[in-house]
Amino acid sequence: MTPIEHLQQRAKGLHLYGLLAHWHELAENAWVEPLLTWEETERARRSLERRLGSAHIGRFKPVADFDWNWPAHCDRTAISELLTLEFLNTAANAILVGGSGPGKSTIAQNIAHQAVLHGHTVLFITAGQLLGDLAALDSDSALRRRLRYYAAPALLVIDEVGYLSYSNRHADLLFELINRRHEQKSTLVTTNKSFAEWSEVFPNAACVVALIDRLVHNAEIIHIKGDSYRLKEARERAEQRAKKRKATGRSSI
Incomplete structure (x- = not known):
């Protein structure tokens, strides 16, 4: 040419x-x-x-500023591999498991941001927002349209599964969405509950086992253990303010 x-x-x-x-x-x-x-x-x-704009990732700490020494346990190599976005090529899932505050959402936001930068369609949403939105729809046609909307992105990030409990209808809706995306598009989930505890998140829901089965099939599961990074930063800010007040008090004497 x-x-x-x-x-x-x-x-x-x-x-x-x-x-x-x-x-x-x-x-x-x-x-x-x-x-x-x-x-x-x-x-x-x-x-x-x-x-x-359409990804709704929100503000986040860049992974370059992430304190990898803070979590008591965190597989940095596995997270680095997720940041390469290779899992999107095989429509694999990723699940970040850990208590409140060690950095699950921050890592998920960084992965989502990288995906957008590399040309992928992305949607970042909390489980509460997602399931509340779907459950509020009272017509089959509106629900089908909304399910297509959530099934469409190359990467769907569902943040904070486990902080609230949901009804059987919520569980059925999440199963329907995950089933539509299964082996077609990648889903990244952050949760503070082990899978054995998901029956507490969706009490009495018959589809929980099938839902977990779809999610973990061909998935990278990463456990992050440690205290809350937000509490650490809050303590550090409080200590800095106390030192500043102490220094100001001395200079005024």
Whole structure:
């Protein structure tokens, strides 16, 4: 392919039909290549902006600033592998298990952000928001549309499974969603409960075993143990304020 033909392919990819209609008149002009580059760059920027907005990842601490020494147990290698996004290529799942505060959501947000940067569609949502939204729909057609919406992203992150308990209907809706995504799209779940305790999250729900079976099939399960990082930061801020007040008190004497 000649340089001119390559430029023409780029113009076709951008659907610049006006330019293509006059291609033989304009192709050798020096401004054509910069024009295509500007258009590609701007479209990529706007696409990234849209995908970041629709992903709803929220504010988070970059993984580069994550204190890997704080959790008592954390498989950094396994998390680094998730950050490569290789699991998306096989529609595998990932499950981060641990108590409140050691960094599960932060890690999940970083993985979601990396996925958006690499061109994947992503949705980050808490289990409460997801199941509340689905359960509130009172027509079959609206529910089917909403299930398609949640089934569509290449990566769906369901945060905070286990902090609330849910009805049988909630469990059935989550099973339906996970079943639709099974072996088709990747789902990342953060939970503070072991799978043996999920019967407490969905009391009396008949589908819990099947739900867990779909989730853990071809999944990376990572346990993170440790005290709350938020409490650690709160204590550090309190200590800094106390030192500052003490120093201010001394200087005023």
